[in-house]
Amino acid sequence: MTFKRLAAAALFVLTAASAVHAADEQSVRDHLMKNTGLRAESVTPSPVPGIWEVFIQDRLFYVDDTVEHIFSGSIISTKSQTNLTQERLRRYARENWNKWPLEDAVKQVFGKGERQVIVFSDANCGYCRQMEPVYEAVGNLTVYTFIAPMIRGEQNNREIVCSKDRSKAWHDWMRNGVAPAPAPADCDASVLQRNLQLTGRYNITGAPTFFFPTGDRMTGAVSAEQFESLLAAQTK
Secondary structure (H helix, E strand, O other): OOOOHHHHHHHHHHHHHHHHHHOOHHHHHHHHHHHHOOOOOOEEOOOOOOOOEEEEOOOEEEEEOOOEEEEOOOOOOOOOOOOHHHHHHHHHHOHHHHHOOOOOEEEEEEEEOOEEEEEEOOOOOHHHHHHHHHHHHOOOOEEEEEEOOOOOOOOHHHHHHHHHHHHHHHHHHHHOOOOOOOOOOOOOHHHHHHHHHHHOOOOOOOOOOEEEEOEEEEEEEHHHHHHHHHHHHHHH
């Protein structure tokens, strides 16, 4: 066999072998299920060849082609000095903004309500209480509050979600200090546990924790000026 034919044959073998072992989205999903029993919400190539981005319960992990290794952390571009992982998380949050279960949130509209923010809050949280006048000050805002018993159990939280008008009960308590009426004995307050499960899913460890349509998130109380600057980014 001539060298030319030998080289051609070797190239064919290498190409065939790489085709057999080349990973694609479905094969990564299959390996992930086989090796871990976990189902991915999203599988895409990462900026690093041979490494895949895998979202599991809205958390980002990295895996190799056959999912023999799973790791988390940040990928940073030395060329652009950019945290590529953080940028990917922000983009993922923007893409999934409309998937929030807003039916479990208390909705408050200030002014025209054209801007939106999601906040995880607790009726017993002092910092959460500080934000109520801030919403009014910035205006043109719709606030979706996921009430979760993160601090001192369900007291006050249960009474509010069991109120006929949850939005009014929340505002009266958090803004004006008017205690909510006692909850009926047969009230279904399961929304509190659903919201608490979301705090675990999104690794929320403090209140208030905010999520913005831009993909950004923030924990803690801020001034009206600071909050306005975060909201203003929505229109850029």
